[in-house]
Structures are given as structure tokens and as C-alpha cells.
Amino acid sequence: MILSPSPHLHTSRTVRGTMLRVCAALLPAWATGLWVFGLPVLWLTLVCILSCMLTEWAITRLMLRRSCTLGDCSSLLTGLLLAMNLPPTLPLWMAVAGSVVAVGIAKMCFGGLGCNIFNPALAGRVFLLISFPAAMTEWLLPDGTTGATILGQLKANMIAPADAPLTGLFFGDMAGSAGEIGSAALILGGIYLLCTRIIHWEIPCAILVAVALMDLCLGFPPLVDIFSGGLLLGAIFMATDYTTSPMTSRGMLLYGAAIGIITVCIRRWGAYPEGMSFAILLMNGFTPLINTYMRPKRFSPKPAEGAAK
């Protein structure tokens, strides 16, 4: 006889399947980047993915002498996300350094999958941004020259918010990283993730609503903020990272709203043109606190004091 405690059924969903589906959802946006910026995107992506996976393999197998964990495909996703967050023409050795920091420090130092506090891909990106500010802000334009992103031009008052080319922003005709320029493709991926219930609606919606409301209050066109920079990429794919985001519906709403507000604050008043990475990392740090104070609503009301049962 075969013995086991209940339940005896199990969902067909797995960690590996979830990671691969997120990768699949990223593909349209990645393809947009490849189409606009060409082969550098491909090399950058391959280097990031390989160095992320190699870092995890080296740490688990050579340093910890544990079984290989590459099968969960989480470092594949980290590599892909990191590549989509970097300027396509970034020197490849910098991409390797960013990957090692992302997986080696932000993820494996904290205990590996599920234990990290900060989003590994964003930690890698911010490490590069602080270490190599020049290389990290030199963006390829679709016509092959280099220049500033729309957000960079806005920050430097080179263009007025009202003059930002919205259709260009929407279909990827702008400078930026491979992953952030294709707003339409990102939205497509987001719809796929929402429909397959891989991500919860709360985080992306809270971010978008918070950004839109902040912008309306400040008299800034909300669509320019939403379709420029890494906002959509961050809202759909980075802020929704399971491990580093809150566990409850209410917590997710608070977390998302805070990310939206912090992002707009940085973009309007901060030193950087782009604020999404910092906002997400900041709120990653608050996630344990949010989980502690925003517990799910219990089904059962507590029995009244002294009430007869």
C-alpha cells in the first residue's frame, strides 16, 4: 500500500514552468529591441544569460558543493531581464560584471532562489549604473547614432513634456535599453502573464495608477511617463518578482503605489532621469515590513470577548 498525507493532488504549475513563461512573455519586447538596435542586443543577451547561469553554477557546485539549481531557470530569467535593462552597446565585460553581481551577490549571498531581498537583475543594473555612469547613460538611437533617452532630454530641459513623441514611445522608436523601448510588446507580455495568472494585477495596476495620479497633480502628461524609460518593464516584469514583492493583495497595492510615487519623484526632482530601478529596489527593502503589517484578511471574525460559543 502507498501511504501519504493529503492532499493527493498537485497543481501542474512548477517554478521552472513559471520562469520560462515569464521569459516567453518577455520575448516580444526583446524582439522589438533586436529589431530596432540589431545584433548588439543579441550578443549582450547571450553574455548576460551565460554569465548569470555560470555564476550560479559555480557558486552552487564549486563553492557550496550542492546539487545544481540551474534547472529552475531563475538565473536564465535574471540574465534576460538584466540584458533588457542595459544599453545595447554596453561593453560586454561590464555586462559580465553586472551579471556576477546580480546572481552572485544579490541572489546567492542571501541564500539563493526565494531568499533574496532585492531583485537580482535590478541590483546588477544599479551596480553598473553607479560604477560606470558614462557607459550606462550612453544610449543607441534607432538611427545608429547615440544620444540621450527621452527622459534624459526631459531632465536636461532639451524638450518640453508636451512635445514628447507619444507614438514613437509606444512602438519603440526611441533611445533606450533593449527591453524598455517596446511599450506595445511589453503590454502584450503583461496581458499574457495576467491571463495565465502568473502575476497578480495589483502591483502593475497600482504602479500605473499612482504614476498617472502623481503626473496629473504635477501637470505632467501621464502617458509620456508611462511609455518612457523602464516604467512598463519595471511595473510588469520587475516589481512583480515573487520573492521580492509582498504576499497579500493589500500589501501589493501599497508596494505598487509607493513604487509609482517614488519613481515620479525621482524623475521630476531627483538627479537621475530614470527612477524605476531605485524605486523598486527601495520598496524591495520594505517588503518584509509590509508582509508583517499587512496580513491577509482572515475569514473568521474573532469571537467577541466573553461571548458564548
Add this chain to the structure above:
Amino acid sequence: MRTKTFRIGGIHPPEHKDASTAIEWLELPRQVILPLSQHIGAPARASVEKGQHVERLQQVGECPSFVSAGIHTPISGTVKAIENLPMAGGMPQQCIVIVASEEDHAADTAAYENYRRQLEEGTGPDIATAMAESAENIRAAIRDAGIVGLGGAAFPSHVKYTLKADQRPEVLIINACECEPYLRCDDALMQAFASHIIGGIELLMKAIGAPRAVIGIEENKPESIAALAARIPAGSRIEIQVLKTKYPQGGEKQLIEAITGRRVASGALPISVGAVVANVATAFAVREACVDGTPLTHRVVSVTGEGIPAEMRRNYMVAIGTPLGELPGVPADGAKVIVGGPMMGRTAVDLRGPVTKGCSGLTILPPQTRPAPGPCIRCAACVSACPMGLEPYLLSRYGMLRMWDEARALDVADCLECGACSYSCPSGRPLLDYIRLAKQRSRK
């Protein structure tokens, strides 16, 4: 009509409701094993002695206290032994073993055949006489028939339906959800004996003094819904509420919330919100006890699951006390035999163990291993699935680390052990195993 449902959590596992909904009547067994404790509460006391001859439907175990249930024999015969025998779960229990002689068996078979014909043709005694009895007498008849909740909990029914003077029932809720995947015993019973069930509901309403009754049934049972709807007399205070197919819709607290919108507090009984809940099979048993005088000696049992061929997935009317291994299609070995449904049922260790009152079916699954657990990725699937609004990932961690006080502070006692958390975990973590541990050990 709009379908209703409970509001927090829930999952939708594959239904696998592919067993036939016909009820096959199995021949009476030559030997039955009647455990004295098939219910919650004090075990019954054997009222017969070894070597004594007993008649079919005779009481062989009596209640030693109020919260207990009597035991009756489904066959005539001689008491062969009163001894400790293994149950399906492996634990031994005091049982009365009754063996029928050839003459006993022939006489019983004729009487049983007659009972079956009456039931199927609806030619048995009329319900009017039973309905004329007082509420007290109906409850006494329920007690004398040894009826317990047949949904699985097996709580003695007469205790549940004896309300205190200050308890006012507003609604009797009939649990016809059968939300466990695979099982179809209630579905089969409703399709075959809808009018008997309606009769049982009327008797129960009278027994507890409920002004109305609502049958809560999941929308994946259209035949049963139609069968019941056709048998509800005009002007009746019984109504049907179709519910969304969602697990655990048949959880008592979830069902009450779905139907009345009220939530039963932690540790409180349904009557605290004016509800009394009974399973459909219980309503059927109540009708048989009050109208026909037949004590609870038979029940419908599903034998289903991927571990047996599709044509063997059926429902049987079985004598309580029949060893599980004697049910048609139950493999002797090489499969996982679950007593109950796959979400909350327990695996059987010993197929010599008998069918008990609370046994709704056997789910037989191919030998399968659990997925190897990976690390928690904090995806919140368990939090979204928990119908009690708990944090399974955290409670199971506390169980693992033996942090009982912390688990108690986070309401581990509210857990109904439905298994939705373990089911939904993409990392295959055994969440409920550790939550169960924490729930038991944190009890004050």
C-alpha cells in the same frame, strides 16, 4: 439564478467526475466488521455478546452518553467476536464481527431485495405519518437509527440537531456540494432518490424548527439540480442555491458564507449565525430512519480514480462493515487507495478495514510520488488559495521550526486542512504537513 460562492481563496483542481452516476446495489456480505467508534464522541458500547444471534437491522452497539451514536448490523448472523481489528487507516479498534449462516443470508437477501424495490419504485411507507410526529420524536428516531453526518465528519446527528432553547435556527443548509474531485456518491444519490432527500430535508426542518432550507449544490451537477428541482413541491420552503464549482465549496464555513453571506467566527458553531448544516446523504438517511424505520446500515460509496479502469469507476450501495477490499475494482496492491476524496482523504493501509458510516468513497490513484520540494519562492499562491485567509507559507515554516506560539498567534487553529495550499504550491512544498503539526502542537 445567479451562482454564489465563498469570497476568500479557493482553487479549482481538475474535477475528474467521470464515474458513472448509477447506484449499483452490492450483494449483502457474509461477514461484517462493525467498529464501535465510527463517529466523533464516545465509542458505542457493545450490547450483544459473543456467540449471540442477531437479526438484520438490530442494534448491536448502544450510546453510553449523549455525544455518541448507536451501531446496527446490516446482516443477520452470529456474533463471531468482539475484538480489536485494524481499520483502513491502520489503527486497531474495538469491532463487532458478525457472520451470517446460509439461512440468514438467504432471508436477509430477500428482505434487502424487497427494501431496494420499495426504494426504487417509491412504494414504501408514506412520509405523512413521520411528519405528524413531534420534533422530539423525530430526533429520537434519528438517534435510534445511529445517524451521523455522512459528509465525512461523522458527528452524531441527534446531537447536532438538538438546539438549546436560546438558539434560533433561521435556515437549514443542505450540503450537496461534493466539492472533492472524483467522488460522485452524493451526485448519484440525488439523481436516484431526489424525492427521498426532499422528504428527509422536511423532516430535518421539523426536527430543528428551521423556517426554511437551502440546498447548496455546485453547478457541475446539472442532473442532480434538475432532479431535486423537479421533486420540490409547490409552496415548499425548500430552495436550491447553485454554487460555483470551487474547492472547498463544501467546507461548512465556506458554504454558510456562500449561502447566507455570514461568517462563522473562529471556534464557533454554525448556529451562532442562525444556520444548521446537513449533508444530502444525511437527509436521505434521516428519511429512511423516520419513515421506513431503517437504521443507518447502508450508504452509497464511490469507487473511482485513475488507478482503476474507466468502466470500473462506479457508485455502490454498500452494507456498512463490508471490508474495503471486497468492493468491486479495488486493487489489492500497487495503487494508492484513498478513503475519501483526493484533497482531504486518507490513504488506506489495510484493505481488511471496513466501510464506515463516514466513508464517502475510495479514490484510487496510480502509484505516484510527491514532487520533490524546492525552495519557497514567495509567490503567494498559497496565500491566494487559502479559504480561511491564513498565511500557509509562514505557518508551515513555523511548524518546521517548532515555533508553536508564533503559529498560534497567526491563527493556525482556523486551518480546516483542506489542502488548497499544498495543492497550489509550484515548488511542491508539503505546506499542510507542517501546518497540521503546528495546529496540533499549538493547541492550548
